[in-house]
Amino acid sequence: MGIKKHLVIIPMKKKLHLVKLGGNIIENPEELEEFLIDFSKIDAPKILIHGGGKLATKLAERLGIKQNMIDGRRITDAETLEIITMVYGGLISKKIVASLAAHNNQALGLSGADLNCMTAVRRPVNPIDYGYVGDPQKVDSKVLGDLLNSGFVPVFSALSHDGKGQLLNTNADTMASVIASALSDGYDCFLYYCFEKKGVLKDIKDDNSVLSEINLATYQKMRSENQVYAGMIPKIDTAFEAVKNGVKEVFILKAEDLLSVIKSNVKNGTKISL
Numbered sequence: 001m002g003i004k005k006h007l008v009i010i011p012m013k014k015k016l017h018l019v020k021l022g023g024n025i026i027e028n029p030e031e032l033e034e035f036l037i038d039f040s041k042i043d044a045p046k047i048l049i050h051g052g053g054k055l056a057t058k059l060a061e062r063l064g065i066k067q068n069m070i071d072g073r074r075i076t077d078a079e080t081l082e083i084i085t086m087v088y089g090g091l092i093s094k095k096i097v098a099s100l101a102a103h104n105n106q107a108l109g110l111s112g113a114d115l116n117c118m119t120a121v122r123r124p125v126n127p128i129d130y131g132y133v134g135d136p137q138k139v140d141s142k143v144l145g146d147l148l149n150s151g152f153v154p155v156f157s158a159l160s161h162d163g164k165g166q167l168l169n170t171n172a173d174t175m176a177s178v179i180a181s182a183l184s185d186g187y188d189c190f191l192y193y194c195f196e197k198k199g200v201l202k203d204i205k206d207d208n209s210v211l212s213e214i215n216l217a218t219y220q221k222m223r224s225e226n227q228v229y230a231g232m233i234p235k236i237d238t239a240f241e242a243v244k245n246g247v248k249e250v251f252i253l254k255a256e257d258l259l260s261v262i263k264s265n266v267k268n269g270t271k272i273s274l
Contacts, residue, residue, distance in 0.1 A: 008048035016143030016148070016187035017262060020176035022051035025255045026092060033099060035194070038259040040103035045148045047179065048107075050096060051172035056087040057082075067272070076131040076169040084169050096155050107153040111169060112160030113134075115143050116231060118175065120168050122161035129257050134160045134168025136175065137184035141209040177238035181245035189247045190262075192269075193235055194255040199270035200236065204229050213271045216240065239272040 019039060021197025025031050039048060053074065060067050060083050068075040076084070082201045093109040100107035112118030120134030141205075147154055156179070157170035173193065180191040202209040211218075219236060222228050228236065253261060260266040 013186065013188045016051065016180075016183060016189050017042055017044055017046045018176055018180045018183075018189060018191045019046065019253065019258065020049045020051075020172055020191070020193045021195075022053070022172060022193070023197070024054070025182055025194070026050060026052050027054055031196075031255070032095075032143060035255045035258070036096065036099045037103060038256070040100055041259060047144070047148075047154045047156065048096065048100075049158070049172055049176040049179065050092060052084075052086075052088045052092040052156055055092065056084045059083055059087055070128060070130075073130065073133070073171060074169060075129075076133050078132065081132045081167065081169060085159060085167060089159050093157045100153060100155070105153045106151055107155050108147065109155050110155070111167070112170065112175070116140060116160075116163070117143055117154075117156075118160045118170075118178070119163045120170055122162060122166070122168060132166070132168055134162065134170045136160060136170060136178040139179055141182045141186065144179070144183060145186055168193060171234055171238070173235045173238045177242040177245075177247075180242050180247045184246035184248070189242075191239070191242050191247050191250045192258055192261070193239060193250075194258055195250045195252075196254065198254045198257070198268070199252050200228075202227070202230065211270050212267065213273055215273050222224050228253045236272070240274070243272055244274055 025035055052191055057067050065079050090110050097107045097109045110117060117140050118136055119138045120136045123130045123133045123135050144154060156175060158175055160168050160170040162168060176191060180189045183189055198207055199210040200214055202211055242250050250272040251269045257268040261268055
């Protein structure tokens with residue numbers, strides 16, 4: 001007697017494109033607008049996560065507030081937290097949301113505190129005191145899924161909170177990685193780190209020396225030989241974390257190449273793989 005087999009249909013996951021925008025693009029109104037036009041053309045669920053550190057640094061300098069960076073990460077005292085809240089959650093966020101609205105995207109500017117999307121813990125002093133810097137602890141993937149299913153485009157600034165009323169500065173690359181990882185159970189997540197360079201460069205002075213792919217072994221060798229620019233270290237570290245946590249593909253690439261990579265499967269930039 002034959003064994004009766006039942007066909008089990010596993011529903012395909014939707015694609016979700018998560019884009020982290022940083023670097024000099026945010027400072028340049030023309031380049032930012034060109035990028036947002038491209039981003040608005042992504043015909044699939046999408047999330048934008050943005051930094052804005054250089055604009056925050058400029059404002060701090062105008063106000064006479066000294067800024068300190070260690071390995072690409074900002075030391076955030078109380079005054080600096082006020083500045084980045086104004087710049088990230090205010091000026092940059094609303095400019096982006098307004099531009100996306102003009103291109104028929106239902107964008108919604110968010111921090112981790114809005115809708116309690118992301119809680120974080122203040123980074124312990126070990127051995128450096130980063131001040132009001134938060135390391136993400138929990139992402140409410142249901143809330144984000146509901147927003148995406150309703151046709152909204154979440155636009156995250158690099159701010160989280162501790163759930164007790166305290167805002168925290170959170171690295172935008174880290175936020176992008178953690179959000180993509182949290183949503184990877186429900187979506188096929190594709191994460192893109194976009195900035196002004198063509199990808200991870202073998203020679204920082206040569207914009208054409210792009211590494212098409214980096215794996216863990218390659219990266220560890222580059223780190224040991226001091227071949228990685230300090231500002232790139234958090235980006236690459238968080239990119240590897242995303243891949244480890246189930247994000248389908250992760251690229252570091254030039255902002256103007258985003259649409260061609262998504263729509264035409266062009267292999268620009270640097271792919272991160274284990």
